[in-house]
Amino acid sequence: MPPSPRSVPEGMRPSTGAASVDMTVQLAGLTLRSPVMTASGTFASGHEYAEFVELERLGAIVTKGVSLEPWPGNDSPRIAETPSGMLNSIGLQNQGVEKFCEKQLARLGGVDVPVIVNVSGHSIAEYAAVVERLEQEPGVAGYEVNISCPNVDEGGMAFGVGCTPAAAVTRAVRDVTSRPLIVKLSPNVTDIAEIARAVEAEGADAVSLINTLLGMAIDPETRRPRLARVVGGLSGPAIRPVALRMVWQVAQAVALPVVGMGGIMTGEDAVEFMLAGAAAVAVGTANFVDPTSTRRVTDGLREYCVRHGVPRVRDLTGAMDQ
Amino acid sequence: MRTKPERAHPVLERVAVVANDRVTEGVGLLRLRAPRIAATVHSGQFIHLRIAVGADFILRRPFAVHRRDGDVIEVLYRVAGRGTHDLETKRTGQEMDAIGPLGRGWEPGEVSSALLVAGGIGAAPLGMLAEDLAARGVAVSVALGAPSGERLVARGLFERVARRVGVVTEDGSEGETGLVTLLTARWLEQETFDVICACGPEGMARAVAEQARFARVPCLVSLERLMACGVGVCLSCVVSTTHGLKKACKHGPVFDAEEVVWDASESPQRA
Numbered sequence: 001m002p003p004s005p006r007s008v009p010e011g012m013r014p015s016t017g018a019a020s021v022d023m024t025v026q027l028a029g030l031t032l033r034s035p036v037m038t039a040s041g042t043f044a045s046g047h048e049y050a051e052f053v054e055l056e057r058l059g060a061i062v063t064k065g066v067s068l069e070p071w072p073g074n075d076s077p078r079i080a081e082t083p084s085g086m087l088n089s090i091g092l093q094n095q096g097v098e099k100f101c102e103k104q105l106a107r108l109g110g111v112d113v114p115v116i117v118n119v120s121g122h123s124i125a126e127y128a129a130v131v132e133r134l135e136q137e138p139g140v141a142g143y144e145v146n147i148s149c150p151n152v153d154e155g156g157m158a159f160g161v162g163c164t165p166a167a168a169v170t171r172a173v174r175d176v177t178s179r180p181l182i183v184k185l186s187p188n189v190t191d192i193a194e195i196a197r198a199v200e201a202e203g204a205d206a207v208s209l210i211n212t213l214l215g216m217a218i219d220p221e222t223r224r225p226r227l228a229r230v231v232g233g234l235s236g237p238a239i240r241p242v243a244l245r246m247v248w249q250v251a252q253a254v255a256l257p258v259v260g261m262g263g264i265m266t267g268e269d270a271v272e273f274m275l276a277g278a279a280a281v282a283v284g285t286a287n288f289v290d291p292t293s294t295r296r297v298t299d300g301l302r303e304y305c306v307r308h309g310v311p312r313v314r315d316l317t318g319a320m321d322q
Numbered sequence: 323m324r325t326k327p328e329r330a331h332p333v334l335e336r337v338a339v340v341a342n343d344r345v346t347e348g349v350g351l352l353r354l355r356a357p358r359i360a361a362t363v364h365s366g367q368f369i370h371l372r373i374a375v376g377a378d379f380i381l382r383r384p385f386a387v388h389r390r391d392g393d394v395i396e397v398l399y400r401v402a403g404r405g406t407h408d409l410e411t412k413r414t415g416q417e418m419d420a421i422g423p424l425g426r427g428w429e430p431g432e433v434s435s436a437l438l439v440a441g442g443i444g445a446a447p448l449g450m451l452a453e454d455l456a457a458r459g460v461a462v463s464v465a466l467g468a469p470s471g472e473r474l475v476a477r478g479l480f481e482r483v484a485r486r487v488g489v490v491t492e493d494g495s496e497g498e499t500g501l502v503t504l505l506t507a508r509w510l511e512q513e514t515f516d517v518i519c520a521c522g523p524e525g526m527a528r529a530v531a532e533q534a535r536f537a538r539v540p541c542l543v544s545l546e547r548l549m550a551c552g553v554g555v556c557l558s559c560v561v562s563t564t565h566g567l568k569k570a571c572k573h574g575p576v577f578d579a580e581e582v583v584w585d586a587s588e589s590p591q592r593a
Binding site: 086285 | 332380551
């Protein structure tokens with residue numbers, strides 16, 4: 001527990017200049033230079049945002065989801081704006097793991113930042129096959145297994161809404177890698193803590209949450225759904241209170257580190273997630289709104305620590321006062 | 323046949339409103355001081371504008387750059403939803419941030435004649451192209467269509483720089499009565515053009531593309547899609563092409579009409 005600022009006499013607070021806050025965190029065996037990561041699908045593989053932020057200052061890049069074979073994704077329209085957020089039903093469009101290694105990973109080769117590859121599959125065997133292929137790539141720091149995408153018919157969220165399939169996917173991937181393994185959980189469940197415990201039991205090193213919340217929108221003028229696939233995943237500040245509640249519940253339920261995400265736009269938002277129990281956080285939809293969001297969130301988090309006399313950012317994890 | 327001009331990296335720039343006026347029914351013209359974007363923008367490229375901070379609509383809105391005037395860029399916008407209603411209230415001196423220049427614009431190559439086809443607000447990305455082509459000595463013809471005379475967009479600009487401007491309205495309140503494709507069909511029968519550049523409702527763009535193919539004239543179309551990131555990340559704005567799915571924000575918004583798979587293309591819905 002960090003000292004609560006109001007409980008420390010003024011003169012005894014450490015004089016923390018901006019540079020003196022220790023921003024490193026441990027996650028699933030990795031040392032990250034900052035707790036601020038990117039959320040899968042909102043940062044591609046980083047190249048596009050390198051024009052706006054220094055990738056080396058990120059805690060980690062979590063890539064867009066990769067499957068064994070290319071996936072075409074869903075029909076358009078694929079997005080709809082909703083109050084303080086957006087719905088998407090991209091449908092995990094990607095070029096498949098071979099092209100991913102050849103193009104995206106190769107491009108990140110010279111960048112000094114941990115690359116966590118988000119893995120998708122239609123079947124348990126496909127998840128394992130993607131990871132087996134990626135095991136040959138030295139540039140991969142770890143995996144985030146996506147059992148929570150609401151936008152594909154087979155696989156995706158189907159694995160994330162029950163303890164048995166969630167555990168089976170985790171086990172299948174665990175069996176083929178000793179690299180850090182993060183499992184990304186779906187909020188579209190009755191008891192997310194139960195799923196977290198199931199993947200913990202099968203050898204996950206961390207859990208990340210939340211993926212998008214299933215939602216929909218209709219255009220009253222045309223009476224048509226705003227998404228071609230009718231339903232999609234809600235993200236952005238609209239879901240932040242739900243995400244925060246789930247991070248808090250999961251952090252209490254498991255011993256694993258938690259990566260918290262869901263509508264983080266500012267440093268203060270990130271602080272909330274860490275206080276609720278997150279060891280690290282991910283910035284997603286905010287990247288679309290402001291391409292410098294990861295930098296702003298990182299700077300805001302550091303400034304918070306300075307302002308509150310917190311010497312190590314990791315001291316915030318689980319430090320909510322009750 | 324498309325040449326590839328150097329495309330500058332996009333920048334995130336604080337831009338200031340110089341003027342914001344309604345120019346025709348439901349259409350505003352926004353002038354923004356944006357020296358960095360103005361320095362490198364090509365015709366047909368777009369900016370991704372963050373209209374409001376702290377509002378309950380959070381995404382940026384993409385707008386074609388209509389014209390460049392020194393360090394000022396102009397944006398023509400149709401007031402259609404939350405974002406553009408808010409944009410309409412911006413006053414001189416107010417600031418926003420913009421990402422740009424983005425996307426692949428018009429790259430007609432070396433031509434001596436060009437037919438520009440604009441439907442309604444589709445005139446937006448064609449203004450700077452008309453000026454650039456005219457300045458290079460290209461004979462520019464513009465076919466301008468709209469539902470009615472008061473919804474014609476950018477007619478003055480085109481009449482200033484083009485060799486010829488033809489007007490068609492659906493209700494006949496200005497020019498000929500009907501769809502703009504009536505006029506383009508006649509012109510394409512009477513003479514030949516080195517290139518056609520079209521922007522408007524997707525049905526219009528598609529019809530023009532078919533006329534161009536029949537007349538064996540290369541045709542470029544600027545397509546509109548719903549977009550979140552604007553920089554090639556989110557995969558919201560995909561366009562079906564003969565080479566698979568392409569991103570309107572990165573590979574477009576201007577596409578070679580021959581590569582667009584129209585059947586699978588969707589017109590955007592406006593939020």
